[in-house]
Amino acid sequence: MALVPDGRILICEQGGSLRVAKGGALLATPLLTLPVDASGERGLLGVTVDPAFAANGFVYVYYTATTPAPHNRISRFTTAGDLAVPGSEAVLLDLDDLGAATNHNGGALHFGPDGKLYAGVGENANAANAQSLTNLLGKVLRLDPDGGVPADNPLLAQTSGKNRLIWALGLRNPFTFAFQPGTGRLFLNDVGQNTWEEVDEGRAGANYGWPATEGATANPAYTGPVYAYPHSGGPVTGCCIVGAAFYDPATPAFPAAFLHKYLFMDLCEGWVRTLDPATGTVGDWLTGFSSPVDLRVAGDGSVLVLSRGGGGTLQRVTYTTP
Template sequence: MKSALFVFLGLNMFTLVEAQTFPDGFERVPVATGISSPTVMAFAPDGRIFVAQQNGVLRVIKDGTLLTTPFITLSSVNSLGERGLIGIALDPDFSTNGYVYLYYTTSVAPIHNRIVRYTANGDVALVASEQSILELDNLSGATNHNGGALAFGLDGKLYVAVGDNANNAHPQNLDTYHGKFLRINKDGSAPTDNPFYSEAASEQRKRVWAYGLRNPYTFSIQPVTGKIFVNDVGQSSAEEINDATTGGKNFGWPNAEGNSTNPAYTNPVYAYLHSGPQPTGCAITGGTFFNPQITTYPAAYVGKYFFQDFCSPHWIYSLDLSGTPTPTLFGSNVGNSSVAITTGPDGNLYYLSRGAGALYKVVYTATNPPVITEHPQALSVLAGASVSFSVSASGTQPFSYQWIKDDVAINLANAATYSISSAQPSNAGLYRVRVSNSAGEVHSNTAELTVETVVGVEDRNSDFYPNPAKDWIYFSHPVVAVELKDYVGRSSYISIEQNNQQTRLDVQHLPKGLYFLSYEWQGVHYKKKVLISN
C-alpha cells in the first residue's frame, strides 16, 4: 500500500488495547477471533461469513462460530508483503450453484495474481472443482500494490480491482491489467460492451473498465442503484474515493493524486489528505454504502458511505452524499489495522482487524421506533404477471409487518416483501405496509398497483401496429421524440428506422411485458401502452 509496508505487516505481530469511541448508543461487538492476518470477507445468503486469511486459508463463520475446518487451504500461495489471498466474491446464484471466486497470488512461476472459482460442498470446497477464471499479468519483484477486491455488479458482471505492482508506467497503459478496474463475465471473458473493447484490442484492454489507479484495495457497489465507488490508496498526499459507475474513466495516477485541474482525469468523489484538516490518514482500506434492507441504526445513517483508514487513530468516517460530500467522524480507535468495512445483511457494519486477528460488528443498542428508509413503489403490470412490493426500515429489531390493500389488512401478509404470483384486475388498488416494534409503528407511503389487459390491435389505420408486438412496431406516418419505457419507468434501448412514409421500431431484443410508448406527431405528444410478446 505504501512505502512504509512494515507498518502493514508489523502491526500483525501484536495487539494494541484501544478504547473505542462511537456515537451514543453504538458499540463494537466481537464476532470471531483467532483469524490470522484477515484481508477480506463475504456474506452468504444463509448467514455464513467467509473470511480470507492472507496465507491462503479461507475460513467460515457459521452461527457465530469460527469453524475449525477451513473452506479451503490454497496450496500455492505467495503471501509476501501485500500478496496472498486478498479477494473473495460469492456468485449471485450462490444459493443454487455454490460458486466462490477468489483472488490470490500464486507462488508457481511466473508469480502473478489469479482469479479462480471453487464450488462449495456444505462448509468446504470441492478442491477438484477449481476453475481458472482469469490469469493476471506477471508480477515484478515488488510485493505491494496488488489490489484484490472482487464483487458482482447489478449487471451480473464480475468487477476486479488490480493494483499497479508499484510501477508508475502501468496505470496509464491500457494494455496491462495493472492499475486498472476490470469488468469481466463470470467465465473471465471480456464483455463486448466494455468501453475499450474491440476485436483487435489486447486481452487486457478488452477487460478494462477504468484506469489510472494506484492500489484500489477495496470497492463497494450500492444496492438498487448499482453505483460503484473504488477506494484507491494514495502515495504521499491523498486517499481517494472514485466513482467508477460509468466505464471509461481515467482517475489520473501517476499524474494526479487527489484532485486535479487536468480535464483528462476524473477527480475523486472525495479525497482526504495525509496532513491538514481532519480526516487525515495514510491508507484507505475499506468503504461501504450503507443501504441495508433492515437496520437498527437511526435513519440518519442510511444512505451514507462509510470508509476507514489503516493507520492510527484507526477511525471510521461516514460520508454524506446528498450534496457536496461531507465527512463525519463515526468511530475512532476501532481496531488495530482495520480493513474491509462492509454492510452486513443484518444492517450492522462489519470490519476486520488485522492486528487483533478479529472480525467485529458495530451494533446500535438504543431502542428506536421504526423509520421507513425505502417505501414500496407503484407498479403497472399486465394481467398474469408477478408483482412484488417491498419496504426497508431502520430502528430496533425485530420488526412486525402488516400489508394493507385499500385500507384492509391482507391476511398472512406479514413480511418485508409482499408478492402476488399472478396479478389480476381484482388485485389492483392502493397498497401500504405498517412496520412496528416495541417502541412504536409507522406506515409506508401508498403504492398503487395497476393491472392492465391489452387487446391486440391490427388496424393499419391506427397510429401504430401490431399490439401486441413481437419483432417490430410500425407507424403509418413519420413520428419524432420516440421513447419506450418499461412498467417501472426505465428507458429501453430501441433502434428506429424511418423514411417519409413510415417509422418502425426494432423491439425484438426486449423482454416480454407491458411498456409505455411515447412519441410526437404533428406537434402533439402521445403516450400509449404496448405489449411486447417476445
C-alpha cells in the same frame, strides 16, 4: 471478506486459507487452502460469492499464484456445505506477472448489479502500469462470470486479448470498493502515495490520473475524486483508505441518518467515517480499530469490521437506542 446469504462469513487469510465464520464462531477447517505467494502484500486477497450462490455454490477468489512466475489470479470454486469441492477450481484470469515489488496488488472482487464480476487491481508499485492499456495493472476489470470479456466493455477498440477486460484505469492500489444496493453506484477507494487518499466514483472508461495526479485535479482528461483526505494538515487525516460499504441493508438497524451513507476506514488511523454521496459531507463515526482492512453491512443492519491487528479480529457493530 464476503457475506453468504445464509449468514456465514468468508474471511481471507493472507497465507492462503479461506475461513468460515458461522453462528458467531470461526470454523476450525478452512473452506479451502491455496498455495500462495504471501510475501509483502501478496497472498489470498479477495473473495466474493455468486449472485446465484444458493443455487450454484460458486465462490470467487483473488490470490497470488506462485507458478510459473508470481502473478495474481481470479478463480472460481464450487462449494458444498462449508468446504470447497476438491478439484473444482476454474481459473478465470491469470493477470500479468509481477515484478520484484510485493505491494500494490489490489484484490477486491464484487459482482455489479449488471451481473458482471469487477476486480480492483494495483499497479505493482510501477506507476507507469496504471496508464498502460497493454497490461491489467492499476485498473478496474470487468469480467463475465465465466471469465469472458463482456461485449460492452468500454475500451474494446483500444485493447486486445485479456486487456479488453479493462473497465477503468489510472489507479494506484484500489484494493477495496463497493456498489450501492438499489442505485448500483460504485465507489472505489484508491490508496495514495505521499499526499492524498481518494474515494473515486466508478465510471466505465474513466481514467483517474495516477501517476500524473493524486487528489483533486483540474485536468479534464482525468476523473477527480468524490472525496479525498490528506496524510497531514486537514480535519481528516490518514495514510491508507480501506473499507467499504454503503449503508443500505435489507433491514436497517441504525438511525435514519445512516441510510445511504458510504462507510470507509483508514488502516493507519483505525477510524470509520461516513460520506454522504449526495452532498460530499463526511462525518466522524467510530475510532479505535487496529489496522482495519475490510467492512461490510450485514442484512440485519449491523456493520462488520475486519482488522489485522490483535492477531486478526472480526467485530460486529450494533446500535442501541439511548
